[in-house]
Amino acid sequence: MPVDDEVWAAPPFAAEILDARAIDLPDFYGKCIVARGARNQKGPIMGFVNALRSLRAVRGDIPVNVIFTFDGEEELGSMNFVGPFRQRFLDELKQADVAYYLNPSQNAKGDQVLYLGNRGIAFGELEIRGGEWGGPAKGPLFAPHDLWVDSPAWRLAQALATLKDRDGNILVEGFYDNVRPPSAEDRELLEQLKASFDEEQTKRDLGIHRFKRGRSGSELYETFLMRPNINIDGYSSGYTGAYVKTMFPDRALAKIDIRLVPDQTMDEILGKLRKHFDRHGFPEVEIKIQGCYNPSKTSLHAPITQAAIRAADLHGVKTVCWPIYYAGIPMAVFSDPPLNLPAIGFGLGRMGREHIANEYFTVEGLHLYEKFVVTFLHELARQ
Amino acid sequence: MPVDDEVWAAPPFAAEILDARAIDLPDFYGKCIVARGARNQKGPIMGFVNALRSLRAVRGDIPVNVIFTFDGEEELGSMNFVGPFRQRFLDELKQADVAYYLNPSQNAKGDQVLYLGNRGIAFGELEIRGGEWGGPAKGPLFAPHDLWVDSPAWRLAQALATLKDRDGNILVEGFYDNVRPPSAEDRELLEQLKASFDEEQTKRDLGIHRFKRGRSGSELYETFLMRPNINIDGYSSGYTGAYVKTMFPDRALAKIDIRLVPDQTMDEILGKLRKHFDRHGFPEVEIKIQGCYNPSKTSLHAPITQAAIRAADLHGVKTVCWPIYYAGIPMAVFSDPPLNLPAIGFGLGRMGREHIANEYFTVEGLHLYEKFVVTFLHELARQ
Numbered sequence: 001m002p003v004d005d006e007v008w009a010a011p012p013f014a015a016e017i018l019d020a021r022a023i024d025l026p027d028f029y030g031k032c033i034v035a036r037g038a039r040n041q042k043g044p045i046m047g048f049v050n051a052l053r054s055l056r057a058v059r060g061d062i063p064v065n066v067i068f069t070f071d072g073e074e075e076l077g078s079m080n081f082v083g084p085f086r087q088r089f090l091d092e093l094k095q096a097d098v099a100y101y102l103n104p105s106q107n108a109k110g111d112q113v114l115y116l117g118n119r120g121i122a123f124g125e126l127e128i129r130g131g132e133w134g135g136p137a138k139g140p141l142f143a144p145h146d147l148w149v150d151s152p153a154w155r156l157a158q159a160l161a162t163l164k165d166r167d168g169n170i171l172v173e174g175f176y177d178n179v180r181p182p183s184a185e186d187r188e189l190l191e192q193l194k195a196s197f198d199e200e201q202t203k204r205d206l207g208i209h210r211f212k213r214g215r216s217g218s219e220l221y222e223t224f225l226m227r228p229n230i231n232i233d234g235y236s237s238g239y240t241g242a243y244v245k246t247m248f249p250d251r252a253l254a255k256i257d258i259r260l261v262p263d264q265t266m267d268e269i270l271g272k273l274r275k276h277f278d279r280h281g282f283p284e285v286e287i288k289i290q291g292c293y294n295p296s297k298t299s300l301h302a303p304i305t306q307a308a309i310r311a312a313d314l315h316g317v318k319t320v321c322w323p324i325y326y327a328g329i330p331m332a333v334f335s336d337p338p339l340n341l342p343a344i345g346f347g348l349g350r351m352g353r354e355h356i357a358n359e360y361f362t363v364e365g366l367h368l369y370e371k372f373v374v375t376f377l378h379e380l381a382r383q
Numbered sequence: 384m385p386v387d388d389e390v391w392a393a394p395p396f397a398a399e400i401l402d403a404r405a406i407d408l409p410d411f412y413g414k415c416i417v418a419r420g421a422r423n424q425k426g427p428i429m430g431f432v433n434a435l436r437s438l439r440a441v442r443g444d445i446p447v448n449v450i451f452t453f454d455g456e457e458e459l460g461s462m463n464f465v466g467p468f469r470q471r472f473l474d475e476l477k478q479a480d481v482a483y484y485l486n487p488s489q490n491a492k493g494d495q496v497l498y499l500g501n502r503g504i505a506f507g508e509l510e511i512r513g514g515e516w517g518g519p520a521k522g523p524l525f526a527p528h529d530l531w532v533d534s535p536a537w538r539l540a541q542a543l544a545t546l547k548d549r550d551g552n553i554l555v556e557g558f559y560d561n562v563r564p565p566s567a568e569d570r571e572l573l574e575q576l577k578a579s580f581d582e583e584q585t586k587r588d589l590g591i592h593r594f595k596r597g598r599s600g601s602e603l604y605e606t607f608l609m610r611p612n613i614n615i616d617g618y619s620s621g622y623t624g625a626y627v628k629t630m631f632p633d634r635a636l637a638k639i640d641i642r643l644v645p646d647q648t649m650d651e652i653l654g655k656l657r658k659h660f661d662r663h664g665f666p667e668v669e670i671k672i673q674g675c676y677n678p679s680k681t682s683l684h685a686p687i688t689q690a691a692i693r694a695a696d697l698h699g700v701k702t703v704c705w706p707i708y709y710a711g712i713p714m715a716v717f718s719d720p721p722l723n724l725p726a727i728g729f730g731l732g733r734m735g736r737e738h739i740a741n742e743y744f745t746v747e748g749l750h751l752y753e754k755f756v757v758t759f760l761h762e763l764a765r766q
Contacts, residue, residue, distance in 0.1 A: 076626060119527075123627040131592065138590025143614040143640050144502075144709035147551065148603035150595050153615035154547055161544030164537055166664065168530065207521025209514065212533050220531035231526040232536040233629055234621025239638065243459060243673055244506040244616050246640045255622065257526050257629045281549065290626055326527035 001075050003036055006357035012036040023358040029350060031363040040354035041074075043361035044102035044369065047349070051373035063381035067096055071330065077123060077291015078330040086333050096341060098304040098380070099334035103345030104361075104369040112312040112319040114346040116189075116305065117297035119228070120260035121328030122270060124289040126159070128152040129251045133284040136250035140238065143246040152284075153237040156252035159282040163230055168212055168223075170230055172276040175269065180262045182226060185300050186323040193322065194221055226323065228260045228269075261324060262297040296335035297324065302342040307379035314375050315368070317348055348372040384458050386419055389740035395419040406741040412733060414746040423737035424457075426744035427485035427730070427752065434756035446764035450479055454713060460506060460674015461713040469716050479724060481687040481763070482717035486728030487744075487752040495695040495702040497729040499572075499688065500680035502611070503643035504711030505653060507672040509542070511535040512634045516667040519633035523621065526629040535667075536620040539635035542665040546613055551595055551606075553613055555659040558652065563645045565609060568683050569706040576705065577604055609706065611643045611652075644707060645680040677715035680707065685725040690762035697758050698751070700731055731755040 003012045009023050010016035012035060020029035033043060055062050069089075071081040086093070105113040130136040134150030141149060164170055182190065199217045203209070211217045233256060238249030260269060270289060277285040298305060300321055309319045331343035349365030349372070386395045392406050393399035395418060403412035416426060438445050452472075454464040469476070488496045513519040517533035524532060547553055565573065582600045586592070594600045616639060621632030643652060653672060660668040681688060683704060692702045714726040732748030732755070 121629075123629060125627075130590075134591070134593045134595065134597065136590055137592055141589060142710070143616060144607070144612065144642060145589060146614040147610055147612050147709075148595050148600065148607040149589060149591050150593070151615060153618065154543070155549075157540045157543040157615070157618070158547075158549060160537070160540040164541075166538075166541060206524060206528060206532060207513075207519055208517070208532050209520055210517045210533070212517065212531050214517065217531065224527070224531040227530055229527065229530050231529040231629070231631055232534065232540070232620065233526060233627050234619075234623040234632060235536065235540070235635075236617075236619045236623040237615065238617025240617040240619040240636060244508075244638045244640055246504075246506060246614070246616055248614055249617060252618075253623060255627045257627055259527060326530075327525070 001036065001040070001355050008034070008357050010034045012359075017363060020362070023360060025360070029362050032360040033363060033366065034358055034360050036359055038359050038361040039351035040359070041102065043351060043366060044104055044347070047104070047366050047369040048102050048373055051370045051377075054370065055374060055377070063377050067092065069093075069333075074330065078293055079291060082293040082330050082333050090338075093334065093339055096334070096339070099331060099341045099343035100304065101329055101331060101343070101345030102347065104347035104349030104351060104365060104372070105345070106317070106348055106350050106365070107320070110317065112308070112317050112346055112348055113322065114305065114308055114319050114344065115322045115325035116300060116344060117262065117324035118295060118329045118331050119324060119326060120264065120266055120293055120295035120332060121257060122260075122266050122289050122292040123233070123255070123257035124287065124291070126156065126254040126256060127251070127286045127288060128156045128159070128284050129286075131284070135284070136248065138250075140247040140250050143248050146248045149248070151248060152252040153249050155282065155284065156235070156237065156254060159277060159280070159285050160232065160235075160254060162276070162280045162282075166213070170228070172230075172269075172272050173279070174272050175228070178263045178265075178268065179228060180297075182222075182323065186226070189300070189321050189323050190222055190225065193225070193320070194218065197221055225326065226261060228258070228264055230256055230258050233257055259326070259328060260295045262295050265294050266292045293328065293330040294332035294336055295324070296331035296343050298335070298342040298344045303383040304342045304344060304380065307376055307383065308344070308346045311372055311376035311379045312348060314379075315348055315372060319346075347376070384419065384423075384738050391417070391740050393417045395742075400746060403745070406743060408743070412745050415743040416746060416749065417741055417743050419742055421742050421744040422734035423742070424485065426734060426749060427487055430487070430732070430749050430752040431485050431756055434753045434760075437753065438757060438760070446760050450475065452476075452716075457713065460504075461676055462674060465676040465713050465716050473721075476717070476722055479717070479722070482714060482724045482726035483687065484712055484714060484726070484728030485730065487730035487732030487734060487748065487755070488728070489700070489731055489733050489748070490703070493700065495691070495700050495729055495731055496705065497688065497691055497702050497727065498705045498708035499683060499727060500645065500707035501678060501712045501714050502707060502709060503647065503649055503676055503678035503715060504640060505643075505649050505672050505675040506616070506638070506640035507670065507674070509539065509637045509639060510634070510669045510671060511539045511542070511667050512669075514667070518667070519631065521633075523630040523633050526631050529631045532631070534631060535635040536632050538665065538667065539618070539620065539637060542660060542663070542668050543615065543618075543637060545659070545663045545665075549596070553611070555613075555652075555655050556662070557655050558611070561646045561648070561651065562611060563680075565605075565706065569609070572683070572704050572706050573605055573608065576608070576703070577601065580604055608709065609644060611641070611647055613639055613641050616640055642709070642711060643678045645678045648677050649675045676711065676713040677719055678707070679714035679718035679726050681718065681725040681727045686766040687725045687727060687763065690759055690766065691727070691729045694755055694759040694762045695731060697762075698731055698755060702729075730759075
């Protein structure tokens with residue numbers, strides 16, 4: 001994740017230690033390591049390595065075997081991680097019993113937040129360019145030619161409008177076919193989460209006046225947590241500077257990200273998306289996927305989950321479980337067949353602001369995470 | 384019209400005289416004045432003034448009275464010309480019998496092209512920003528919040544899709560109500576134009592493989608010449624650079640231009656557009672008009688038209704009449720009530736490439752235009 005035009009309190013690649021108040025955090029957060037990657041993912045990696053080093057220094061061994069896997073392209077869609085990497089090292093990965101994603105995650109109240117799964121994701125572009133099907137093939141035309149030449153801009157707007165209704169339901173045929181209904185376990189966790197949902201605070205946090213279509217946040221909370229989605233991240237066509245250039249663009253582009261839940265798969269959904277555009281008369285929409293992996297899901301009762309909860313308990317910290325996280329992490333590398341591993345992330349320690357200015361990991365949080373890792377590995381070894 | 388990143392054969396504001404071949408024109412075009420404004424509109428203005436000066440020098444007078452009006456904002460929508468200017472000088476303008484737009488216009492074959500009207504135009508922006516109605520009001524959100532917060536990007540795509548069907552018909556209620564059907568005169572001119580329409584050449588000129596929806600250009604020719612339209616000039620929302628930023632934009636913008644034909648008016652159509660969005664559940668679409676004027680139409684049998692045709696005849700040049708031009712020029716300032724003047728543009732002389740690199744007026748064309756103006760003014764005085 002590059003540093004764009006963010007304003008940092010310290011150089012983003014120096015890893016300076018600042019007081020919490022210097023980066024607008026409460027005083028009780030104490031000293032903070034401020035750097036790009038402090039939270040995502042250099043801080044947790046160093047914490048984990050420090051824990052293993054301490055174990056070897058103090059005990060001479062580590063209670064479980066550890067295989068490290070690194071994905072240097074997670075922000076770019078993990079195409080090599082979920083593809084060639086996994087294929088190349090499948091035999092080695094088959095020796096693993098669980099997959100653990102280094103994700104210290106104490107929330108504002110201090111609870112460990114544990115996500116029992118991750119949405120799958122596909123992101124990329126929908127593009128229409130003039131060509132054999134119609135449309136200007138050699139550059140933009142003067143606006144009135146829109147009367148007798150097909151318009152990539154109109155057609156992309158029309159194609160996008162076929163994807164979703166105004167309530168937010170995806171209209172791609174069969175999109176929801178394989179959505180696994182919430183289990184009894186999921187329902188129970190949902191009820192717990194909903195009990196602590198603060199509608200007004202959430203509106204303030206998000207900077208919104210109303211939830212979708214004026215419905216209540218409580219009503220939409222399960223949708224937010226549990227449903228798959230297609231988001232428009234951006235779109236562009238033609239000139240959009242000052243005034244209007246009355247031209248007829250030869251190209252229109254939309255950036256989208258699709259987020260799936262178990263048991264949807266990306267192959268299935270991208271196939272359905274292609275069929276959708278073809279059936280609805282938009283064969284000219286090119287679907288260019290740049291990052292793509294399946295959803296993953298682990299049970300509350302899986303040994304790794306229980307070890308994580310017990311380890312936090314031993315440090316006096318409560319765990320809040322979400323049935324699934326709304327964002328994507330490519331844990332499907334481990335949770336998909338043939339590995340079928342339980343695969344989740346968790347841990348103690350305060351950190352935040354991934355992808356934005358003043359990303360941080362509190363010094364106390366880093367120490368706590370190192371201790372937590374030792375506790376967790378012992379709990380895992382006890383299974 | 385500024386010079387952006389165009390590549391010119393001579394400095395665009397020097398008005399150098401170059402050989403036709405230096406700007407990729409046929410040799411028989413001879414010497415060419417190459418400059419921004421050579422064709423639109425400094426060249427014709429100087430030609431007209433030169434003609435009047437010559438008349439006074441040779442004859443001591445001019446056969447008709449002339450009132451000059453200048454619009455310095457034609458490329459920006461002429462809002463002051465059609466508004467405050469017209470209002471301020473209405474009494475002076477009431478003294479006029481005809482309105483003439485300086486538009487020497489010989490085509491490749493050498494014919495004078497005379498447009499018996501101009502489409503009206505409105506251009507501007509359709510914008511949706513998060514706010515009271517919903518949507519992110521304080522900047523973009525992380526993509527998954529699209530599941531429970533209204534999305535300006537989705538809603539603008541859906542709103543645009545309600546404006547036009549896939550065949551290009553405008554779906555704004557009552558949009559075509561006041562379109563004046565082609566007169567017998569229009570029909571005759573249309574048939575003449577259609578007789579010389581070259582489908583394959585037009586496709587090559589436009590750089591297209593097919594006309595709209597695979598229909599023939601002949602079939603769509605009348606639509607192209609005679610129908611009103613809404614064009615998407617461009618749109619933008621969110622991030623559209625390399626890869627995808629999986630965010631949920633708080634703003635979506637479309638640039639549009641609307642082109643009207645007699646007897647539609649901009650007030651009528653913009654009112655209908657507002658009602659359309661409201662009725663279809665998109666009250667949050669803001670319509671921001673930056674330029675706007677009504678269509679204009681003059682009869683083939685109007686004295687000014689006949690004088691123009693006779694003047695060209697006297698120079699041995701044939702005239703091709705179009706019922707209306709597909710582009711807009713604010714002649715409604717003169718042709719709308721209370722003035723109701725016949726108001727058209729025409730003239731001899733070869734020139735072209737307005738708005739693009741190597742805009743030109745041939746030297747011979749400038750001389751011919753000056754002579755034509757003298758002939759035309761005499762023909763007009765004879766009425």
